Amino acid sequence: MSAQLTEPATAPVEPPARRPERLHGLDLLRVLASCLVVFGHIAAYFTLSHQHWWLTDWVETEIVGSLHLNANLGFLGVCTFLMISGVVVTHVTARESPGTFLYRRVSRLAPLLWVVTPVVWLLINLGLQVSSTRDPHLGFGDLLSGMVLTNFFQTPQIGLVGVTWTLWMQIIFYCYVAAAIPLLRRRPWLPPTIVAAVCFVTILLSTLSRNATTGSLHMWAHQLGQWAVYLPVLCIGQLISLVHTRAVHRYAGLAIGAVHVLLFVWADRIGGFTFQGNAMPRTLLVVTAVLLLMMRAKGRISRSKVIAGWSRRTYAIYLVHLACLYPLMNALLPRVGPELAVLAGLAATAVVSDVLHRFVEMPAERFLRRKRR
Amino acid sequence: MADLDTRPDVRTLPGLRVVVALATVLVLYSYACALWLNRHGYSPATLVAIRDWLNKPTGIGEDFGVLGIALLLLVAGFRLAQGVPLRRVLVATVPVLVVAVTASTVVLLLGGEPYSGPQGAHVTPLAYVTNLVLLDRVAGQPALVALTWPLAVAALASILCLATRRLPPWAGLVVQLVVLGDLALFGASGAAPLHQLGLLAGFTPLFVLGEVLWHVRSQRLHALAGAALGAVAFGVLVLTEQHYDEWHGRWYPVTALYALLIVLLAAPSGQVAGETAVVRWLASRALWLIASGAVLGWTVLGLGYRHLPLPLSAVAALVATAAFAEAGHRFVQRPLRGAR
Numbered sequence: 001m002s003a004q005l006t007e008p009a010t011a012p013v014e015p016p017a018r019r020p021e022r023l024h025g026l027d028l029l030r031v032l033a034s035c036l037v038v039f040g041h042i043a044a045y046f047t048l049s050h051q052h053w054w055l056t057d058w059v060e061t062e063i064v065g066s067l068h069l070n071a072n073l074g075f076l077g078v079c080t081f082l083m084i085s086g087v088v089v090t091h092v093t094a095r096e097s098p099g100t101f102l103y104r105r106v107s108r109l110a111p112l113l114w115v116v117t118p119v120v121w122l123l124i125n126l127g128l129q130v131s132s133t134r135d136p137h138l139g140f141g142d143l144l145s146g147m148v149l150t151n152f153f154q155t156p157q158i159g160l161v162g163v164t165w166t167l168w169m170q171i172i173f174y175c176y177v178a179a180a181i182p183l184l185r186r187r188p189w190l191p192p193t194i195v196a197a198v199c200f201v202t203i204l205l206s207t208l209s210r211n212a213t214t215g216s217l218h219m220w221a222h223q224l225g226q227w228a229v230y231l232p233v234l235c236i237g238q239l240i241s242l243v244h245t246r247a248v249h250r251y252a253g254l255a256i257g258a259v260h261v262l263l264f265v266w267a268d269r270i271g272g273f274t275f276q277g278n279a280m281p282r283t284l285l286v287v288t289a290v291l292l293l294m295m296r297a298k299g300r301i302s303r304s305k306v307i308a309g310w311s312r313r314t315y316a317i318y319l320v321h322l323a324c325l326y327p328l329m330n331a332l333l334p335r336v337g338p339e340l341a342v343l344a345g346l347a348a349t350a351v352v353s354d355v356l357h358r359f360v361e362m363p364a365e366r367f368l369r370r371k372r373r
Numbered sequence: 374m375a376d377l378d379t380r381p382d383v384r385t386l387p388g389l390r391v392v393v394a395l396a397t398v399l400v401l402y403s404y405a406c407a408l409w410l411n412r413h414g415y416s417p418a419t420l421v422a423i424r425d426w427l428n429k430p431t432g433i434g435e436d437f438g439v440l441g442i443a444l445l446l447l448v449a450g451f452r453l454a455q456g457v458p459l460r461r462v463l464v465a466t467v468p469v470l471v472v473a474v475t476a477s478t479v480v481l482l483l484g485g486e487p488y489s490g491p492q493g494a495h496v497t498p499l500a501y502v503t504n505l506v507l508l509d510r511v512a513g514q515p516a517l518v519a520l521t522w523p524l525a526v527a528a529l530a531s532i533l534c535l536a537t538r539r540l541p542p543w544a545g546l547v548v549q550l551v552v553l554g555d556l557a558l559f560g561a562s563g564a565a566p567l568h569q570l571g572l573l574a575g576f577t578p579l580f581v582l583g584e585v586l587w588h589v590r591s592q593r594l595h596a597l598a599g600a601a602l603g604a605v606a607f608g609v610l611v612l613t614e615q616h617y618d619e620w621h622g623r624w625y626p627v628t629a630l631y632a633l634l635i636v637l638l639a640a641p642s643g644q645v646a647g648e649t650a651v652v653r654w655l656a657s658r659a660l661w662l663i664a665s666g667a668v669l670g671w672t673v674l675g676l677g678y679r680h681l682p683l684p685l686s687a688v689a690a691l692v693a694t695a696a697f698a699e700a701g702h703r704f705v706q707r708p709l710r711g712a713r
Contacts, residue, residue: 062611066610066611066614066615066626066627067626067627067630068432068624068627262426265426265430268430269425269426269430279432281430281431282430282431282432282627285431285631286630286631286634289631289634289635289637289638290634292638293634293637293638296641299596
């Protein structure tokens with residue numbers, strides 16, 4: 001008897017999983033997010049130095065005020081970057097083994113970080129302001145800890161490249177995704193569900209430990225709680241990717257995503273985990289909706305070479321913009337006024353990030369990928 | 374052979390059907406449930422939890438009621454720009470308005486408690502007539518059905534939309550926004566009728582945004598031009614919030630943003646959900662359900678809660694609302710829509 005006769009005649013047909021495609025809309029969204037991050041830090045500069053600039057004042061009054069977002073558009077850019085990361089990183093798991101996945105992620109992050117951190121260390125030791133706070137003179141040990149991002153666990157905390165606090169969330173997410181790749185291919189709904197449960201427990205324990213612990217245990221409990229609060233942002237991106245590729249049914253994705261949103265709301269209600277303002281859940285929801293819309297964008301602008309090129313440089317922009325902007329603005333603002341000072345800072349950011357992308361980031365990535373082959 | 378049928382395609386997008394269904398549920402939840410409960414001294418734990426976990430973090434006030442209205446205005450603008458015949462629009466709205474206002478008048482005269490503004494509004498012939506023509510607020514009369522103001526907003530916006538129909542889309546939208554923005558601006562410090570008109574005009578940008586969405590979708594307007602006009606529409610909303618005390622603390626621009634994002638996401642989607650029986654039923658009877666909830670739902674709840682446990686009264690009110698809406702749709706709207 002033929003094996004075909006034993007097959008059920010009406011086997012249910014699962015919709016085929018969609019092949020990962022280039023999401024041009026996310027390039028445009030990355031560009032917008034980089035603008036938001038840079039703008040936010042420019043606005044923060046004027047706020048911290050008790051100065052006014054018509055553009056940041058206007059944005060604060062008309063946009064932040066009327067849409068009740070965080071001051072200086074805080075968290076809007078970071079949330080976008082984290083969520084895009086969740087989407088993109090999940091997209092590539094279909095074709096990479098856990099080891100290759102981790103290797104490629106680290107090879108993207110580390111080289112530029114290791115070039116920028118010593119430069120910023122030098123600038124700080126030359127007395128220049130490269131973040132919202134002026135770090136004191138830093139030793140060689142501080143440099144080494146900054147290169148591996150352990151500066152955030154020092155007491156007192158050293159900022160160094162201040163924006164790199166978000167890289168910890170990325171690294172934890174990469175480790176989780178690498179470990180979950182086998183499960184993502186068999187039961188893709190399960191890993192983000194497990195993460196939701198883990199985040200819930202972590203936030204709960206972190207909250208309960210606030211008055212029950214001291215010293216480094218207290219610091220670590222708080223740090224873990226912070227990571228657990230931001231991980232849902234990446235997981236929401238992951239779920240969007242899984243639903244987009246039809247690995248997870250849209251209603252299942254919606255349900256698990258809703259759990260992650262509620263976790264975020266819960267942590268916001270508890271308070272003390274985030275520091276960007278009291279519009280965190282609103283920002284998360286708006287970013288989620290905009291990202292879903294941009295997943296469909298395929299127009300001329302999102303496909304343009306300018307956007308693609310800019311998008312590839314957003315990591316470099318992210319790392320260097322403070323070190324380019326703040327010293328120049330400090331030096332030029334009293335002499336030429338805010339418009340020219342800001343323009344000079346932006347131009348320096350563009351040039352430096354382009355140079356770093358061309359001569360550090362891409363060569364390093366190509367070299368490391370060739371070694372892995 | 375080229376297709377010579379130049380009639381516009383006015384079929385409802387399935388995704389927009391989902392939006393209308395969602396909006397109906399939100400409006401009924403807000404005004405026929407949450408508001409009624411609060412006005413009668415109830416504050417159930419579920420309601421408080423929804424406010425604490427959803428309304429406050431998202432910034433959407435009034436128990437999602439204004440979000441529902443914003444969604445309906447967006448869809449209304451979209452549909453009118455799409456080319457829905459004026460006759461069909463009038464058939465969908467005028468009978469509901471007449472029946473709702475008349476029913477509310479009768480209930481008030483009999484001592485009942487529909488959702489009116491103010492509560493237990495005093496009925497006079499002038500109040501009745503001005504309510505029928507949606508001029509109650511402008512004329513300083515009580516609103517016999519407190520939920521007719523969105524119809525007044527839509528009527529105001531529709532008049533301008535139809536008046537500018539012969540202009541190129543971008544020009545028509547610019548004219549509408551300028552006129553409505555001026556109304557909102559001058560109404561802020563104007564006499565009471567102009568002030569009320571300005572308040573209504575403040576919500577019309579939602580209708581205009583719906584028109585913009587249609588024109589961009591049908592490629593009669595470039596996406597960038599649409600974005601610019603959308604920004605101007607939001608500017609009018611922000612202007613209204615800044616100049617009218619009635620809008621302070623309501624965060625209507627936040628709600629408008631959510632409404633816009635929901636419609637943008639829903640419009641190209643909803644092929645499955647939009648064809649389900651529940652969604653079709655809710656969407657096709659949306660105005661009847663809202664009117665019915667405001668008049669009959671409130672009245673039944675008001676009568677019932679004094680004599681029955683509240684959950685039973687709520688079920689009775691829900692059934693009465695649904696039944697009245699179904700009756701209105703079947704015996705009033707459908708025959709009128711089929712009549713030639």
